[in-house]
Every structure is written in structure tokens, then in C-alpha cells.
Amino acid sequence: MPPMSGKTLYDKIWDAHVVAQQDGEAILYIDLHLIHEVTTPQAFAGLRAAGRSVRRPDRTLAVADHNVPTEGQALGVGAVADEEARLQLQTLERNVKDNGIEFFPMGDIRNGIVHVVGPEQGRTQPGMTIVCGDSHTSTHGAFGALAQGIGTSEVEHVLATQTLRQKKSKNLRVTVNGTPGPGVGAKDFALAIVGAIGTAGGTGSVIEYAGEAIRGLSMEGRMTLCNLAIEAGARAGLVAPDQTTYDYMMGRPASPKGAAWEMALAHWKTFFSDDDAVFDREVVLDAADIAPTVTWGTSPEDVVAVTGNVPSPESFATPDKKISAERALDYMGLTAGQPITEARVDVVFIGSCTNSRIEDLRSAAAVAQHAFLNGRLVAPHVRAMVVPGSGLVKEQAEEEGLDAIFKAAGFDWREPGCSMCLGMNPDRLAPGERCASTSNRNFEGRQGRGGRTHLMSPAMAAAAAIAGHIVDVREMMA
Amino acid sequence: MKAFTKLDARMAPLTMANIDTDQIIPKQFLKTVEREGLGKGLFYDFRFDEQGVEKTDFVLNRPEYSGVGVLVAGDNFGCGSSREHAPWALLDFGISCVISTSFADIFYNNCFQNGLLPVVLKPEEVQALMEEAKGGNHVVTVDLEAQTVVSPSGAAFSFQIDPQRKAKMLQGLDAIGETLTAAVDIDVYESKRALSEPWLERA
Numbered sequence: 001m002p003p004m005s006g007k008t009l010y011d012k013i014w015d016a017h018v019v020a021q022q023d024g025e026a027i028l029y030i031d032l033h034l035i036h037e038v039t040t041p042q043a044f045a046g047l048r049a050a051g052r053s054v055r056r057p058d059r060t061l062a063v064a065d066h067n068v069p070t071e072g073q074a075l076g077v078g079a080v081a082d083e084e085a086r087l088q089l090q091t092l093e094r095n096v097k098d099n100g101i102e103f104f105p106m107g108d109i110r111n112g113i114v115h116v117v118g119p120e121q122g123r124t125q126p127g128m129t130i131v132c133g134d135s136h137t138s139t140h141g142a143f144g145a146l147a148q149g150i151g152t153s154e155v156e157h158v159l160a161t162q163t164l165r166q167k168k169s170k171n172l173r174v175t176v177n178g179t180p181g182p183g184v185g186a187k188d189f190a191l192a193i194v195g196a197i198g199t200a201g202g203t204g205s206v207i208e209y210a211g212e213a214i215r216g217l218s219m220e221g222r223m224t225l226c227n228l229a230i231e232a233g234a235r236a237g238l239v240a241p242d243q244t245t246y247d248y249m250m251g252r253p254a255s256p257k258g259a260a261w262e263m264a265l266a267h268w269k270t271f272f273s274d275d276d277a278v279f280d281r282e283v284v285l286d287a288a289d290i291a292p293t294v295t296w297g298t299s300p301e302d303v304v305a306v307t308g309n310v311p312s313p314e315s316f317a318t319p320d321k322k323i324s325a326e327r328a329l330d331y332m333g334l335t336a337g338q339p340i341t342e343a344r345v346d347v348v349f350i351g352s353c354t355n356s357r358i359e360d361l362r363s364a365a366a367v368a369q370h371a372f373l374n375g376r377l378v379a380p381h382v383r384a385m386v387v388p389g390s391g392l393v394k395e396q397a398e399e400e401g402l403d404a405i406f407k408a409a410g411f412d413w414r415e416p417g418c419s420m421c422l423g424m425n426p427d428r429l430a431p432g433e434r435c436a437s438t439s440n441r442n443f444e445g446r447q448g449r450g451g452r453t454h455l456m457s458p459a460m461a462a463a464a465a466i467a468g469h470i471v472d473v474r475e476m477m478a
Numbered sequence: 479m480k481a482f483t484k485l486d487a488r489m490a491p492l493t494m495a496n497i498d499t500d501q502i503i504p505k506q507f508l509k510t511v512e513r514e515g516l517g518k519g520l521f522y523d524f525r526f527d528e529q530g531v532e533k534t535d536f537v538l539n540r541p542e543y544s545g546v547g548v549l550v551a552g553d554n555f556g557c558g559s560s561r562e563h564a565p566w567a568l569l570d571f572g573i574s575c576v577i578s579t580s581f582a583d584i585f586y587n588n589c590f591q592n593g594l595l596p597v598v599l600k601p602e603e604v605q606a607l608m609e610e611a612k613g614g615n616h617v618v619t620v621d622l623e624a625q626t627v628v629s630p631s632g633a634a635f636s637f638q639i640d641p642q643r644k645a646k647m648l649q650g651l652d653a654i655g656e657t658l659t660a661a662v663d664i665d666v667y668e669s670k671r672a673l674s675e676p677w678l679e680r681a
């Protein structure tokens with residue numbers, strides 16, 4: 001027998017949730033199931049057809065986010081113009097009511113993007129298993145929870161059994177050492193990591209993020225980081241819980257209180273990778289090497305430092321990559337070798353489960369305010385919108401006066417939802433429009449047919465709105 | 479999921495090869511939030527003209543094929559997009575078995591998740607069934623236990639099927655059903671967790 005080595009954080013969470021093994025698959029218990037209007041209607045219909053019920057409505061939480069409009073939410077679901085969206089929203093309302101599931105409907109201050117709401121409410125906790133019918137469920141990994149996106153048939157499976165059938169993934173550790181320079185944050189780390197390991201780099205693995213630079217991130221920064229784990233091809237991303245985590249959790253509506261808090265804390269503190277744990281693969285980066293980062297192409301791995309140039313297809317190693325780079329340049333309307341700062345933007349989107357929390361809005365507002373005080377507004381040719389991640393984020397931002405700063409500087413201040421992250425609601429790009437976006441996917445057509453997306457941090461996106469083109473936020477703030 | 483054991487039903491011939499999932503259930507029917515009712519969109523463009531008038535010559539619209547339960551189809555049935563709506567639509571229409579020389583992979587898998595039996599026979603066997611399906615008597619017997627298809631004239635053809643899939647189909651066990659065979663384990667697990675992490679129990 002090989003010598004016993006320690007366990008990784010992922011191993012520990014996995015082991016704590018295996019209910020049984022069947023046909024070579026584990027039946028994994030799910031602690032929290034987050035649901036929304038788009039990926040659930042057929043799952044509920046399937047349950048009904050089979051005469052099954054929701055096993056644990058108390059471990060299920062529903063929000064309306066993917067296709068809600070970002071204005072006029074107070075008018076209610078009946079006023080949603082898009083017929084399909086309206087039908088899905090109404091169906092969700094009926095399904096949660098029939099099954100006794102807690103639900104924050106559109107317009108409720110607690111409603112918002114599912115991956116903003118879970119943590120905000122204290123429903124997301126360390127050591128948990130969490131699933132949702134949305135690929136960016138990895139966000140919750142920031143708390144040291146194993147959080148995975150699932151498809152509709154799996155949603156039905158979890159509703160009926162509170163479990164998921166799964167094979168275990170591999171362990172990959174990404175360590176970021178050192179301290180980042182000014183103007184560099186979690187989004188830049190996340191993009192730089194996807195750039196370094198590629199969109200298939202994490203395939204079949206769960207990534208644990210470690211190192212001094214990760215420990216230095218706030219909970220919101222860690223959420224941004226884990227949000228993009230999926231773009232590196234991983235099943236999930238994890239950051240071990242620490243004092244930063246516990247401070248964030250303290251006093252949230254669903255956080256344990258009093259004696260239960262102490263008990264929970266002792267439990268949470270068991271979730272870390274042992275010193276002698278073995279990872280299948282390790283990647284190490286230095287934060288000092290990471291600049292404000294943007295994407296130039298149509299895959300999240302197509303990254304470039306804002307100080308850099310659009311790469312030439314010739315610089316890619318394989319014929320496949322050359323061809324896809326050529327295609328990406330053509331789609332994006334860019335020329336090889338041109339400085340990325342020459343890319344003139346038409347639209348700026350600050351929002352999505354990647355970057356729509358209060359710290360994101362503060363960092364974007366700081367740029368807007370700095371510009372405003374220097375007599376600059378959003379460039380005349382740019383349509384810029386800020387979409388807070390939840391009603392509570394919106395309320396807090398308004399208490400801090402961030403909405404006033406945004407509006408004064410020429411940004412549109414919207415109501416919460418996924419919005420232009422996926423363009424299912426009316427917030428969409430027109431063909432050929434170029435967008436500086438804080439979201440997570442720059443695929444062809446993701447934000448609207450023919451739309452061109454450049455991913456970046458909230459501060460960088462705000463700076464692009466003012467400059468009218470991609471720009472180094474460090475220069476603008478100098 | 480309904481169990482599939484033995485079926486005596488009318489069969490209808492659909493001679494075309496490469497029938498894709500968009501032909502089985504066209505895009506405009508995907509907006510539904512239900513699984514039921516998709517049968518009305520099944521083979522919509524074959525069954526109805528642009529004005530929505532029934533095409534009386536299409537096999538499934540002919541009175542002698544009403545209440546059909548088995549489809550005998552050409553090569554590579556179910557290719558194209560992975561939509562699970564295709565098996566749902568067939569089942570909703572009353573068809574719980576499709577016989578062909580080959581099926582597209584994803585469709586084939588989706589069938590087993592939904593209680594629709596895909597049967598692969600040799601080209602000459604499918605051809606023989608097609609011929610008989612065109613005649614006046616076209617009640618076929620599909621016996622999953624015995625792994626045989628018996629034609630109206632009594633010709634018997636045997637077919638292969640993965641034993642695990644067969645067992646689940648006979649019991650009507652989909653992935654959920656299979657997991658629920660471990661329901662006791664889930665119960666036990668939940669009670670342990672209720673003690674070790676009581677703060678997660680919401681009244």
C-alpha cells in the first residue's frame with residue numbers, strides 16, 4: 001500500500017458528501033440547490049410526469065435573474081415584454097409555490113443574480129456542496145464550497161433526490177504568490193490564469209487557488225476569481241476558508257447565530273488542504289507579473305496585458321490555434337500587432353455574477369468620479385450601463401451615492417439581473433458593436449449576434465467608457 | 479419513467495434516412511416549459527403544410543396508422559441537435575419504440591433516460607418490417623425481455639442491447655429511479671448530517 005498522504009480541500013468536501021457508490025459513480029449529497037427561471041421548467045415538468053416531489057425544498061432557493069428586464073421590474077412579471085421570458089418567469093413562480101421553495105421574485109430587494117444572492121444571504125457556506133443550472137456556479141467556491149453548474153436533467157435529479165451522480169475530478173492547484181501592483185485585482189488574476197493554463201487547462205479538475213495574493217483578496221475578489229474557474233475548463237474552483245471568509249459570513253440572514261455559529265466555525269475550520277496533500281498538477285504565478293488584463297479574441301484564454309498588442313496568428317504554436325486566432329481577429333475587427341488600446345468601444349457593461357458586487361461598483365465609481373472631477377464624462381459615442389448584482393447591492397450603492405456618481409458621469413444605472421452577460425433580456429449588442437464588459441464570456445454572439453466582447457475588470461471597463469476605447473486605468477487615474 | 483417490457487402495437491414505416499431531431503420536433507415547439515403536449519409538434523413539417531392543413535398522404539396522418547406505437551425508420555435516426563424534446567415528442571404522440579438500422583448517439587442515450595426503446599436491426603430485417611408495415615395488418619410485437627421483434631406475419635428478429643440498460647428499461651428506472659434505489663442511504667446520511675450540522679436544518 002502506498003504511504004497515506006494528506007487530503008486536499010476538494011478531497012475533504014467530496015468525502016464528506018458521498019452517500020453511496022453505484023455503477024462506478026458516487027451519489028453525492030447536495031447541501032444547497034440554487035434555481036432560476038431558465039433551466040428549471042422542464043425539470044419540474046419531469047418531476048410531475050413521474051409523480052415525484054422535491055425532496056428538500058428547504059435546501060433549495062429560487063431567484064429570477066437570467067431573463068428579467070433591468071428596468072421597470074416594479075411593474076411585475078405580467079409586464080415583461082418578451083413572451084418566452086414571461087412564460088418562464090411565471091412557470092418558476094408556480095413551481096416554487098407548488099413545491100414550497102423559498103423564492104425571491106423579480107422586484108424583491110433580496111432578488112438578484114443567483115451567484116450574488118446565495119453568498120449575500122449567507123446561504124453559501126464553507127464545506128458545502130452547491131449546484132445550480134448555470135455554469136458560473138463555481139463562484140461559490142470562494143467560500144471553500146464545492147460548487148458546480150449542472151444541466152436540466154441533473155436539476156431534476158437534484159430536486160428529486162438531493163444528490164448528484166458523479167465521478168470524482170482531479171486536483172489542480174493554482175498558486176499566486178507575491179503582491180499585485182496598483183490597479184490589478186481579482187479579475188486580472190482570473191484572466192491571467194485562464195490565459196496561462198488555457199480554456200482546457202482545468203478540464204477534469206477542480207482548481208484550488210492558493211498563495212499570498214489569493215489570501216489577500218476580499219471575499220468579493222475571491223468570488224470573481226472562482227467565477228472564472230469554469231472558463232479554465234475546471235469543474236469548480238475553491239479557496240480555503242479563513243478569517244476573511246468568517247468575517248464576511250458573520251451576521252448574514254442565513255448564517256448560524258450564537259452557539260450554532262461557534263459550532264459551524266469549528267466545522268468550517270476543518271476545510272483546508274493538508275500540508276502533505278498531493279495535487280495532480282500545480283501551476284504557480286507571481287502577482288507582480290500580472291498587469292491589468294483584457295481579452296482580445298473570442299475565447300477567455302485570448303488575453304493580453306492592456307499595455308500589449310493584439311497578437312499575430314503566426315505567433316500561435318499549432319495550425320488549429322492559428323486558424324482560430326485568424327477567425328477571432330476577423331470577428332473582432334482587429335488587426336494583428338495593433339495596440340489593444342486602439343480598440344474603440346461602443347458599449348460598456350458593468351455587471352454579471354463576475355463583477356456586480358459592491359466592491360466592483362465602488363472601484364468603477366472611483367474611476368467615474370475621478371474623471372468627472374477632471375471634467376470628463378462617458379465618451380459621447382459610448383452607451384455605458386451599470387447593472388448591480390442584486391436589489392441589496394443596488395440599495396447599498398445608492399446609500400453610498402455611487403448611483404449619483406455613475407449618472408453624473410453619464411452611465412445608465414439599471415435594476416439587477418444577468419442582463420448583458422448573456423443577452424437574454426433586451427440588453428443586447430447590435431452586430432459589430434464592441435463592448436468593454438466585466439462579464440465572463442467573450443464567445444461569438446454571447447452578448448448579442450455579431451457583438452464583440454472584451455472582458456476586463458470594473459475599473460478598466462469604467463475607464464474605457466470615459467476614454468471611448470480600451471485604456472490602461474492606471475494612466476487615467478494618475 | 480414508464481417501464482418497457484413487451485409491446486403489441488401498430489407500426490408505421492418512415493423510409494427516409496437521417497431524420498434529424500429538428501424534423502422530429504421543429505424549433506418553434508421548443509419554447510414550451512412543459513414536456514407534455516409536444517406530440518402535436520411531432521414531425522410537424524411532414525404532417526402539416528405551410529397553412530397548417532394536414533397532409534393526408536403522410537403515413538402518420540392515414541387512418542390505418544392511428545394509434546401507432548412503433549416507428550420503423552431509415553438509417554441514422556435522431557441525428558442533429560441534442561434536444562431531449564425529440565424523445566419527449568415521440569412518447570407524447572404514443573410512440574414508445576423506434577426500430578432502425580442505426581441511431582445517432584445522443585438521441586440513443588436520451589431514449590433510455592425517457593423510456594423510449596430504440597431497437598437496432600439488420601438492414602434486411604428493417605426492410606422486411608417496412609414492407610409488412612405497408613400492408614393491412616401491421617401489428618408488431620416488441621419483447622424486451624426476450625430481445626425479439628415479431629412481425630405481423632410471424633417473422634422473428636432478435637436484437638442486442640446493453641444488459642444494464644435493458645434491466646433499467648424493464649424496471650422503468652431512469653437515473654433518478656436508480657439513485658432512489660439508494661433512498662435508505664440518503665435518509666441515513668441526512669439524519670447524520672442533521673446531528674453534525676444542525677444549523678443547516680431550516681424549520
Ligand code: SF4
Binds near residue numbers: 113114354417
Ligand atoms: S450573470 Fe451571466 S454567468 Fe452569471 S448567472 Fe447570469 S447568465 Fe450566468
